[in-house]
């Protein structure tokens with residue numbers, strides 16, 4: 001492999017193509033071989049795996065993925081990187097690069113076409129400015145995902161893992177835990193990237209549940225309840241839900257449901273487990289009908 005994982009080789013490629021970083025695209029390229037090896041290990045990639053990568057950059061992580069997996073599909077937004085990727089990935093015949101905004105792509109259709117909707121692994125050093133929308137759209141598109149192994153801002157990795165009672169517990173923690181088991185694998189210092197990000201990073205693996213961990217009558221409604229419960233963090237759960245335009249129940253009924261569940265009427269959303277949110281949403285939904 002014509003390795004890119006060092007400051008020298010990355011700078012050489014950037015200079016060869018006169019490439020300048022676009023801050024608006026969250027471009028922080030990995031230059032540390034140990035971190036790249038760590039990501040591939042964390043993703044547990046085998047020769048049978050089809051891998052989706054978001055944001056290949058100049059192809060540093062992509063080269064490792066091509067070496068470890070069966071096939072790699074990489075989606076890159078910045079068209080200036082496309083000729084560079086054609087060069088750095090030229091010795092691999094198991095990779096395809098698509099130039100597109102991942103948030104505007106029909107990923108399900110693409111995976112159906114490229115991998116007959118068989119299970120895939122997602123591996124990426126994500127652009128930090130859109131990490132949460134990317135994760136949510138991956139889950140909501142119901143892709144046949146086995147796991148998602150991603151580099152994210154450290155604080156966000158912590159949030160995904162948190163449970164009730166913590167100040168970092170919120171809608172993202174619940175959404176991630178509804179779909180997957182999150183595990184922070186290791187932390188990554190700013191010195192592992194060019195240019196260096198201002199924040200610490202971490203690699204997190206989300207192992208997607210094979211079956212849903214809670215019983216929910218209406219998934220979209222559950223997420224409406226969760227969003228409403230955390231929209232106004234300092235309000236009680238009852239007031240958060242009462243003020244939500246898409247939950248059409250009067251305050252008295254909301255309080256009744258909360259008390260039926262054996263919770264105090266003044267409870268805050270951040271105290272409820274995923275299981276309790278599922279029960280709450282099922283009960284509220286029933287009353288709305």
Ligand code: SAM
Nearest residue numbers: 025028029030055056057077078101102125127
């Ligand atoms: N994978 C490379 C690495 O590890 O060195 C680059 C990672 S860099 C943090 C994020 C990459 O995502 C950049 O190449 C950036 O251009 C790309 N990107 C940003 N927004 C994107 C989007 N909406 N869709 C697809 N790629 C995007």
